[in-house]
Amino acid sequence: MRSVGFLVSALVALAVLGPMLAPHDPTAINIAARLSPPSGEWWLGTDAFGRDILSRLLHGARWSLGLAFVISLIGLIIGTVAGLTAALGGKAVDWAVMRVTDSFLAFPELVAAVVIAGILGGGINSLILALSLTSWMRYARVARGVGLSLRTRGYVVQAKLAGLSPLAIARWHYLPSLLPSLIVVWTGMFARAILGISALGFLGFGVQPPMAEWGTMLLDARIHMRAAPLLMIWPGLAVVACVLAINLVGDVLRDALAEKDSPQ
């Protein structure tokens, strides 16, 4: 668990402190220094506009990690509400909510996100909308599953007999037991959101230039693959490192959860 704490604080620090640690302005154009190799002045070199790669990576961390946090949180809220509505709402509501969930699940998420973000036009708002609309379904499934399994538990039946409203039951009796499973799903969706943000950026439908974002940086770097292959390496490494770290956190949390549940 200690390694999890370390990884989580490192990621939070990267997102919060990253831009402050940047040695240069990430959008400052310096044509004289274009495509510089790594040096004392430019630790990771510069891009085709002479912008400092390290500074752009550090600023990009705020987009990737910050937006992924927001997107996965919106997904978590939509999904939990949908799942609990299905579990508590009775047979007809359950059927309707789950068919909507299936419809969303039935379509490749990234393709749907590309269509939504592309049609609404590039920009942060359509990016958030596109990725959160396509990432709530797993939470809904988990929330419904746990919700249905709790329905016949003694304390839930008791609460119902005591006249507690469905909303109060959801809040006080379902949510606490649900939270650990939701957090495990959340880590997976957080990692997917990072991949989604950079994929949309790479296609030109995400965060717009000149703002530094890892996907758009890759898009820029692709043109200069022959002259400056290193340009392409850094943003990709940043994505992989973050996704790997988050997946590791998710694995540890899932194992801890399985251990906690097994003796009962």
Next chain:
Amino acid sequence: MTRSLLGLFLRAFVVLTGTALATFTLLWNAPGDPALAIAMARFDAVVPADVIDLVRAEAGLDAGFWAAFRGWVVPLISGNFGNSSVTGRPVWPDLASATSYTVPLALAGLAIGLAISIPLAVLATRHPGSWLDRFAVGIASLGAAIPAYWLGLLLILLFAVKLAWLPAMGATTPSHVILPALTLGLGVAAALTRIIRSGILEARGQPFMPALKRRGISEHALAREHVGPHAAIPVITVFGLELAFLLEGAVMVEVIFGRPGLGSFLVGAIEARDFPKVQGVVILAALLFVGINLVIDVIYRLIDPRMGTQNA
């Protein structure tokens, strides 16, 4: 069985209708005047207002949401995908040609993925916890974290730019499919290795395994007759999900490698704001996806007699 099959078809129908409605709603409410966009694309100049109104009427955009939706869906049922709003040509021939590039790519990617993941998982589970096992799991975790577009760029850098062994851009010769398929296949392999590995381990942990062993059934027969089918069930489930991955991956990979498949078709249609093309590719993707998942569900019920009896 018939009852649960009927349920599956009903579900597929609901999903397809939902996708069509959602896509159409999104495009209907897209920012900007679609009639203006069509007129601009067609005449490539400043267009007077009455011409825009003419285009609006011609494209059926003045009839209201439901009339326009019917105007798209009713011909669609008989296989008519409508005409491109930019070129005025039918959407279907272009869509069919794009599909003929994507399907071989996806199949090749899947084949590479299976060719890597099955042997790797079988070797890894021979001695669980060994260095080989940990290596396989580590590689699979790493593979799951590498975005397809970056992997594709790295492969281009290595095999096309540095070594100059393989062509990178376009789709003119059969060797053009190698790098894109490898990009897709490595991603598929990463996901499948973990699933096949845990499928095999779970099958080995079943209570009937030691019983069979004590009855003197050989390791080999055990693997073929019992572990294999048991491990196949989760793999088939994931197959449907992998399909989504293949489609998603194909979109990115085709854009990177400049292959004229469905991915490039979709991105090009969005950039040109050619909505009939966007609708066409979305519906075709949904149809492919729902169709194949339907087949998987049926196979599932044939392999595992426990499925489909309780809650279909």
